[in-house]
Every structure is written in structure tokens, then in C-alpha cells.
Amino acid sequence: MRALWFLTWRLLVNSIRRTLRHPVRAVVFALTVGWFGFIVVSNVVFTISTRMRNAPQFPPNLITINMEGLLALIMAAHLVMLWQPLSPSTGFASLPLFTQADVHFLFPSPQKRLVVFLFLLLTRGVANSLFTLFVLAFLVLVIGNDLIVNALTGRQPSNITLSWTYPLMYLLAFTGLLFAGMFIALREERQEGFRRRVGAAFWSVIGLLAGMLGAQGYRAWSAGYEPLQEVVWHVLHNPLVAIPLLPLRGLAEAALVFYNGWTPYVTLGFLIWGGFTGGTLWLLVREEGWLYDLAAKMSSLTTAHILRRQMPAHAAYQDVVSYTASLGSAVPRWRLLERWTPQGVWALLWCNSLLLWRMAKGMMLSWSLLLGAVLTALLLFLQRYEPKMYPMVGVVLMYTSPFFSLFLTQVLLVAAIRRAEMNKSLPFRAEHIVCMEIVPLTLSVWLLITCVWGVFCMLFPQGWAMLTAHGLRVFSIVPLWHAGMFLVYLIVPDQSDYTQRVLLGMLLLPVLFLTTLPTLVVWAMGAWLSLPSLIGAVITLVANGSLAWFVVRIAGARYMQVILTD
């Protein structure tokens, strides 16, 4: 154990040292921590000084209705949040649970197999869950004004002493699911198809529940009731649905323990997750002899990652080939693009567009389908209740769809950074290379915005001017967002390093805020000066375009110096 603690400690210390030794990263780190600190402290101080005497009092009915909806929402959120540990091979691809270094130097040593395996699993795997808890804690401090006021005034019960409940249950659930994920992977190695069978059983249950809830919602909608409220009621009170969802209910009740206090569901949640974690651990212990086999297999999946660091350019292209090969189909082709044979720097645009299409076709299509489904549901809802809201919803969708597509952008930017080593040797100006990396991403998001704009202009032709004005604003934000994000990735390029990854997570939020700020300022000034909407949009376009070019130039200078192992 001493050796394992030494390893973990030194890796952490050296990672932080390496990050902070770099002057740019050190300054950025200080500014980011300062920014977060300022938000938290100022928010708390402001809350205490201004609202202590006027703690909000909610009417009891409103609290009950909101609480049930909130419970259901938090349960749904956990379904999304907790997939990662169940799929340890892909869920921890960037920050691997096991590395080739473990296989080469730790596994052949006389350390106890089970101790080594569980130590690495818990320190590296559960560290991932701590990041989620850190984000949640930050959100509570920033937006949980009422909570702080209640805790300080004691006017409403806030149960602040129970604040350990949710983190503990979340850690328990994460650990149990991680053990389960490892067990499934272990069995899959020796019994091919095991994962598929478990997955089929899981999705059957989820599908059945979703079908039941959908039917109840539709029935309520047909009868003129509020469908969402009906669905929430069934999630929480219909035994057929509520019992299978008890583990999620436990987590949701633990998250709301500040307001609701310790309910029986919290006790049940601890019992369920505790039992589940214990059970899955027992299954792993029974398979002790095969644990290194699994770890070695999982580390070989990250060998490609190590290769990327040694030969990033080669690996970037290899990624595409292996990804398509894994699909078992021919390389996807885009014949229109293949017929275009540009020269000079435009060849980079051609190449990057082709790579983007081949790497992200699946993700882009699923994202478009999801957006389409949301759009249809919204339109059906509005058609029935608020037809006049069409343009406003269109505007909201135009802003939110590129924002959510930033998750996809993150994945693609990692690939773009890996290409840097090869691209740097090309006879082009750095800012042009950066532009050619950003443009394909921007074009794909623009296409998405255009689709939303087109749909809403058809449905509500009278609102075309407003839709177009906002469309232009969103168009101009997208390249600025991408340029800002690209710059952040250039500052912290090594995503296999814990510290750099955390720093990236912390940096993205302020960068997105700062790159959105000019649009907000121009919009506010336009409203103050009563400027026509289209003129405001054109000013935004010019301002954001200039800023994007400015950021691209800074990114260009940084691009030529980027070294992944630096």
C-alpha cells in the first residue's frame, strides 16, 4: 500500500507542478481560481448582507408541486449522470483507470492483486465522480441563496447538517456501478455476449417504463390534463414504475435533503446502494485471479492514447481508420467533398471537413435527431397551448442548440490539437491553420441553426425579422466560441493529465461567458438606444467577427508552440 500511495501522491504533485511551471498556464490558473472564488464569495456576502432580513417564504402548495417535479427531474438527471462507471472501458478513455505503466511495472511486482486493482479503481475511478460533486457544490454555493439564508436565519428548516448525505450516497452509487461495470467487462472477456444480454435486459426495463409513462402522459393529454404532471405522479407514486426507480429516488431525495429532511427514501437509498456496492464487490473478489487480465486489456485500449502523444499526427488519422473499421462498414464517403480538390491552405479545410464528417457523422446525426424530437414535441405543445410563442421558442432553440453542440465540439477539438504536430510543419500561417480547424465545426453548427431558423420562419412568417436578427447574432457567436475553446485547448493540451483536465473544465465556463459577453453588451446597448433589431444584429456580427479573428491570432501564436508532453 505504501508504494501505491507514493505513486498516487507523486503523480498528483508532479502533474500540478508541470501545469503551474508553464507561465501561461500558471497565470490562467490563478485568474480562473480567482474568478471562481470571487463568484462564490461575492454571492455569499451579497446574500447575507441583503437578504438576511427577508428570507423568501414559499406557499406550501407551490413547494409540494415543485418538489415532486424537482424529484422527477433529479431522478432523470441521474440516469444520464451515472452511465460512465457502467462502461469503464469507454467511460474513462481520456483518464484511464489502468495504464500500460501499471501493466509493465506494477502488475509484475509482488503487490497483492486485489489490493492493487481496487486501489487503482477507487483512486482513479472515484476521482472522476469527485469532479461532478465539485461542480454541484459550486452550483449550490452560487445559486443556492435561499439555502444559505435559511441556514443562517433559521426561518425555514434547511437541514444544513445533513449536507454529507448526497455526496456520500452519490459516491456509493458511483462505486457500486463502477464495480458492476468491471464485473460485466470481466464476464464479457470469458463469455462473449454477456454485456449485450445485460444491456438488452436493462434497456428493456427502461423501455417498458418509458412506454408506460408515455402512455399515461398521452392519456392525460387526450383528456385535456397536464401530461407532465401526470407522468411525474406516476414516477413517484405508481408502484409499477416507482419500485424499479427506487435507487434513483433515493439519490434524488438525498439531493433534496436540505429541504425535505431525512425521509425514509434516503434510508432506503443507502440500503439499496450499500447492498449493491457490497454485492458487486463480492462478485469482483470471486474473480480475483482475472482482474489483471481485465486491467491489461483495458490499458491496451488506452495504448492508442499513448501513441497519440508520441505520434499525434499519425494517430489522428489512425483514429478515423480504426473507428470506421470498428463499425464494420466501408469508410463513409462524401462524394461532393471528394470532387472538390482545393490547393494551398484550402486543402486543410477539405481534409478537416472530411475528417469531421468521418469521425463525427454518427454523433452529428444523433444530435440532429434529438434536436428534431425536441423541436417536434415543443411544436405540438405550442400548437395546443401557446401558438403565439412560436418565434420566441425559435429564438431560444437557435441559442441553445449551438450551446449544447459544444459537447461535440470538445471531442473534435481534442482531435484537432493532436493534428498540431503535423500541421505545424505545413507552409501556412498559423492563424490560417487555426481558422481551417475551426471553420468545419462552425459550418456544421451554422447548418443546424439554419434548419431551426427555416422551420420557425415557415411556421411564423411574420416573425422572420426577429428570427433573422437573432439568427445573425447566434451565427456570429459560434466562431467566437470555437476560437475561444480552441485557445483553451492549446493552453492545456494534455487531456490525459489530471490537473490539465481539471483546469480545462474550470476554464471553459469563464471563456464561454467572456465570448458571449460582447453579444449581450451590444444587445443591451441596442435596447437602451432603441436600435432596430437588424441593425443591432449587424453590429454584433461585426464585433464578434473582429473578436473571433483576434482570438484566432492569439491561438495561432500559441499553436506553433504547443507540445502535448509539455
Place this chain on the structure above:
Amino acid sequence: MLEVTNLYKSFRNVRAVNGLSLHVQAGEIVGLLGPNGAGKTTTLRCICGILRPDAGQIIVGGYDLAKQEQQAKRLMAFIPETPNPYELLTVREHIQFVAMCYGTIDTFRERIEELLQRFDLKEKEHELVATLSKGMRQKLAVACAFVHNAKVFLCDEPLIGIDPKGQHELKSELQRLRDEGCAILVSTHQLDTAERLCDRVIIMQAGRKLAEGTLAELQTQAQMADSTLEQVFLRLTEEAKDAGAVVSDVATSGQ
């Protein structure tokens, strides 16, 4: 010192090692040869305890690896092919970590200076492994294998990536260890090196042992007197490929 009996190892539907038996005596260097995919690395990984065999027995210095894993592992040192050390440790910390793993931290301070000097790592002592070249990483892996007093050395392509001076030193080191009574199993594609360095070689193909013996014994089996190991190797592996069957062990048939 090292005895492997009827070793089997499969990955899903692929049988990587198929009933392999071998032994390495104290004071002997045995070469493990074979074409790509023959099962050499899997064999070494099973012996050093990274992979669990599906069947078979591995005895190291009298300890059964399956039942007395810690004791058996304490006697072994493994030099991996293309080692990937912990990039965020310094060279010194890396060697210290390995010493801690083997419980030899008490003698670490005495040995570290000698190891750093011997493998040209002194200048890089406080640098992160991430900054080392491929050859230096290989040297670090070799230095780590010498941290504890191993009696069995398992080397998977140990000479790849090392400069000629380093190769010469490593070969001398392996010969010195042999003279001190260690058992050494070396997997390699460098047949001329194997010919000069190894007392005996085992040729593997498709997870099985194709042939085993000294160069003279292999020449007899291949009916190629005065041939090099390379010529013998090519003949035997081609023949086995054509016949689709494994030729019996020279040493066994000779007995």
C-alpha cells in the same frame, strides 16, 4: 529455476499459447523465438503474473505462481517490450517506486546511485519520464529490473530502441547475471544476437513449441549443418507452416 508445464492461454476465441512447456535452469540464458503472433509476449506475461493462464503450472524458484504468487514474483524481474513508464514520475522516483513495490526500499539508497550511473540516467535523475527519449525509457525499464535481487529475468525484446553502446552493456549485464546463477528468458527477433547470447533457444509458432535446443541440435533437426540460427529458424517455421503441424521437440526426441 523456472519451470512451465502445459501452459494454455486464450483471448476470447484466439488461443495464444497452446500447451507450452519449458524450463530455464539457473545460470542459463534461453532465447524465445518465433514469428509475430507466435505467443512469446503472452507467455512472458503469464510467467510474470500479469495474465492468468487458462491452464498449466508455473514454478519459479520452487514457488507455484498460482498458489504462492508474492514469493514467486519476488524472484522475478520483467523487462517489457517498448516500456511505457509512469510519465509523471521523475527517473529517480520511478526507480524508488519499483523498489517500494518489491519491498527493497531499505537497500534503495545504496543501489540507486550505482543504477543511475550504470544506465546513463544520472543526468536525467530529476527529470520527468515524459521528457525521456524512447531509448532512455528502455534504459529506465532495465534499471528498474535491477532494483531488487531477482533470480529470474524475463526480457521481452530488451534491445529494441537502445543505442549500440547500451545494447552492448545490456548483453554484458545479462551474461554477468548468468554467471552469477540467474535464469534468463529472452524473447527476441534478433536472431544473430540470440545465437551469440543464448545457451539454448525455443522456437514458437501459433502458441506451440516448434523446436527447442542448442544451435547444434536445431541444425540437426532442420538437417542444415553449419547453418546460422536465422537459416534454421526460417526453415523450421516455413516447414511447420506448410505442414500445418508442429514438429516435435528436438530435446525430447533426442532423449
